Amino acid sequence: MATYSKKGNKPRTKEEIEHNIEEGSTTAEVFNTLDQSASRTEAFVEKNQKxxxxxxxxxxxxxxxxxxxxxxxxxxxxxxxxxxxxxxxxxxxxxxxxxxxxxxxxxxxxxxxxxxxxxxxxxxxxxxxxxxxxxxxxxxxxxxxxxxxxxxxxxxxxxSDDEILAPLAKGNIGDAFVQLNQPEDALDYYEQAANMRTNGYTAPMYLYKAGTIALELGKADKALSHFQKIKDEFPNSTEAATIDVFIGKAQVLANK
Known part of the structure; x- marks a missing residue:
């Protein structure tokens, strides 16, 4: 659970294994190994049947x-x-x-x-x-x-796994942390909310909030990334209407 004081190779596949067995062993050796394993399994079952x-x-x-x-x-x-x-x-x-x-x-x-x-x-x-x-x-x-x-x-x-409620819950936690004057935590939850789903409602809304908080924290590069994502992936969202202004502001701060 969140706190209030923070400032803050896939495993090899079965096919790959079988391929390596075929290359590294003869057919006889493979069958011999399988027979031995089967015998040990049968012996274990018989001994521990009850x-x-x-x-x-x-x-x-x-x-x-x-x-x-x-x-x-x-x-x-x-x-x-x-x-x-x-x-x-x-x-x-x-x-x-x-x-x-x-x-x-x-x-x-x-x-x-x-x-x-x-x-x-x-x-x-x-x-x-x-x-x-x-x-x-x-x-x-x-x-x-x-x-x-x-x-x-x-x-x-x-x-929840709900398309809307799940990110809204994370985003609301971010809103609460803003009010608690814990911007680092707010940014973390806004980013979680933005990344949970790719719908045109919650994703751009929390990308925008994450970007504005990142700007306040002096993280211009991160803010620019969030704003640019709105422009590129959610051009029809409400947030996209004025996003060029925020992209410009983030670019200026990033280049200082």
Whole structure:
């Protein structure tokens, strides 16, 4: 997890191995090695047959137990968690799109009308996808409420492969570190967010933020690289509209 005080050959393929065996050994030697290996394997199985059957039985029990847990406990728990989170999500959406944002974000976090908030979901349904999503929403709510340390905490606990949410979570952590006056950490998270996906929304947005922070830190070459990437790879993005100005500024600073 991020902290608040930082300033901060492929293995050889099977085909290659087989090719080397063919070149370095005769056919007879290869078959002889295979026969010896097979004999040793048979001897081991015969000697340890009872032990092996016990291991197989344990593995089968674990697999069946996991499948049973997933079907009869985890799945119903997830459905229950999502139902419980409905009201919190409603408050959150209203806060994002409406007025009285602070009070609505607080309701989303702590609950209202007798329903759970995101913090309750995280605690009561730990380990479910609903609790994972609640971490993202809670982190975003704390960011909007300017509680930046808690924002970093919850956003760092969020895990996702989603095309948009995954980079947004990293980028929001970067935003929090900017507010915490930790620009090095902000730059790191902006770069992570920019590199996570190549879509035309999050990638240019975080390349731009990374570039501007890099300029502030005196890292003109790095800033120029980020700005140039926007120009070359995302020419239709919003950020590309004024990117030539920033490229020029980075070039001037890089040549000093």
């Amino acid at each position: 032990f092996i059957f016990i291991i197989i039985g344990l593995v089968a029990a674990i697999v069946l137990g996991y499948l049973g847990y997933k079907e009869y406990i985890a799945k119903p728990k997830q459905v229950e968690a999502m139902n419980e989170m409905f009201q919190a999500q409603k408050y959150f959406n209203e806060a994002i799109n409406g007025v009285e944002k602070d009070s609505l974000f607080n309701l989303a976090l702590n609950g209202g009308e007798g329903k759970y908030g995101f913090l309750d979901i995280i605690k009561e349904y730990n380990g479910t996808p609903a609790a994972n999503l609640a971490n993202y929403c809670a982190g975003t709510a704390y960011l909007r409420l300017k509680d930046y340390k808690k924002a970093v905490e919850h956003l760092s606990d969020f895990k």
